[in-house]
Amino acid sequence: MKNTPIDKVLVDNTIRSLGIQDFEKATIREVKSVAASVEKESGVEFIKLEMGIPGLPASEVGVKAQIEALKNGIAHTYPDIQGYPELKKQASRFVKAFIGIDIMPECCVPVCGSMQGTFAAFLTCSQCDPKKDTVLFIDPGFPVQKMQLQVMGVKYETFDVYDFRGDKLAQKLEGYLSKGNICAIVYSNPNNPSWICFNDDELRIIGQLATKYDTIIMEDLAYFAMDFRKQLSVPFEPPYQATVARYTDNYMLFISGSKAFSYAGERIGVTCISNKLFHRHYDNLGARYEGLSFGYVFSTRMLYALSSGTSHSAQYAMAGMFKAACDGEYDFRKDISIYGERAHKLKKIFTDHGFYIVYDKDLSEPIADGFYFTVGYPGMTGGQLAHELMYYGVSAICLVTTGSCQNGLRVCTSFIEDRQLKDLERRMAIFEENNAV
Numbered sequence: 001m002k003n004t005p006i007d008k009v010l011v012d013n014t015i016r017s018l019g020i021q022d023f024e025k026a027t028i029r030e031v032k033s034v035a036a037s038v039e040k041e042s043g044v045e046f047i048k049l050e051m052g053i054p055g056l057p058a059s060e061v062g063v064k065a066q067i068e069a070l071k072n073g074i075a076h077t078y079p080d081i082q083g084y085p086e087l088k089k090q091a092s093r094f095v096k097a098f099i100g101i102d103i104m105p106e107c108c109v110p111v112c113g114s115m116q117g118t119f120a121a122f123l124t125c126s127q128c129d130p131k132k133d134t135v136l137f138i139d140p141g142f143p144v145q146k147m148q149l150q151v152m153g154v155k156y157e158t159f160d161v162y163d164f165r166g167d168k169l170a171q172k173l174e175g176y177l178s179k180g181n182i183c184a185i186v187y188s189n190p191n192n193p194s195w196i197c198f199n200d201d202e203l204r205i206i207g208q209l210a211t212k213y214d215t216i217i218m219e220d221l222a223y224f225a226m227d228f229r230k231q232l233s234v235p236f237e238p239p240y241q242a243t244v245a246r247y248t249d250n251y252m253l254f255i256s257g258s259k260a261f262s263y264a265g266e267r268i269g270v271t272c273i274s275n276k277l278f279h280r281h282y283d284n285l286g287a288r289y290e291g292l293s294f295g296y297v298f299s300t301r302m303l304y305a306l307s308s309g310t311s312h313s314a315q316y317a318m319a320g321m322f323k324a325a326c327d328g329e330y331d332f333r334k335d336i337s338i339y340g341e342r343a344h345k346l347k348k349i350f351t352d353h354g355f356y357i358v359y360d361k362d363l364s365e366p367i368a369d370g371f372y373f374t375v376g377y378p379g380m381t382g383g384q385l386a387h388e389l390m391y392y393g394v395s396a397i398c399l400v401t402t403g404s405c406q407n408g409l410r411v412c413t414s415f416i417e418d419r420q421l422k423d424l425e426r427r428m429a430i431f432e433e434n435n436a437v
């Protein structure tokens, strides 16, 4: 047995002193605290794979547009609750240019990040029909969305899609939908944490069932156009970002500025609601909100109650980024393709040393390289693996915390630097030697 890069006793004592009972269930914050404390004590730099935040500079196009708006005095006025008209127009163009679908500017509403968009959407969807009081997650997923439901007291159900790809998805979804209590279905595509991407057959299944059971699909496009297997960079030309919007009118799309434009700090995104759903009247919403349609309840009631709109100058940034992307002047994917390149290198290091990719395929095709991927090690639970890797100065979160039933960890590519790859390689070689299968 070779010495581990970090003293095991130090790691174990730190975990104990932070009161973490079960490493399998440790949150990002807890994992980060252990890593920070052990790093300080040991002097060994951690390779931090738990973060889910962008590691690149913010889009210059956005920063320039925002500064200009601020200089022109935009900060002193309240933003329109429906959004800055130019942003609504450019969002509608962006959706056409990169998703290939038509959504009117009226139905594209700025939000303080997709987080706020989903919060307002959960409120709206769960109030449409008293019989439909439950949200369904196609997991694994983004844990904070479940916390949002916990905060507002709305029920949810969830299943791990691992064993239900392709045709199997239909029966699984129908099992939930046929009970009549599901108001909305949520998933991200590409998926945080597994980076699986639903293909068109799967999206057709989801869309058709959404129409059949009158359920709203909340399609979270936080990692917009980051399926790097496809050439999604050319505006107004296929291939486009995959979407359920081609197969149903019951949809809301959440487009975030955070990852595609590295604009997380300004809390900006747009929620694009299908023209039909935006203008649809639900008896329950009408009775509670002066006869307003779905889209206007979402904006003039939920968003207004939450934050009275979205930061004015950030809307100018987003409008500028959308416009430049649509005009073909700004290839936003070029800036973020580094995540895919890093994933490729990291996957090789892990798989060269006995690890396997947990969510490895989109049906017959290997998953794309991107912002996240998942790894497992034979014979270890996620908790054991995460704990063990701490001895090697590598921190990551367990898949269990994301609604997955698989043993393994989520690896985020956003913070690793090229100079750390050699170190990782060396440490994983020792790990493999010490954990022979």
Ligand SMILES: Cc1ncc(COP(=O)(O)O)c(C=O)c1O
Pocket (backbone or CB within 6 Å): 052, 112, 113, 114, 115, 116, 142, 188, 192, 220, 222, 255, 256, 257, 258, 264, 268, 269
């Ligand atoms: C799947 C998913 N949805 C939403 C978000 C949050 O997006 P925003 O920063 O726009 O609120 C994230 C951020 O990590 C995410 O992974």
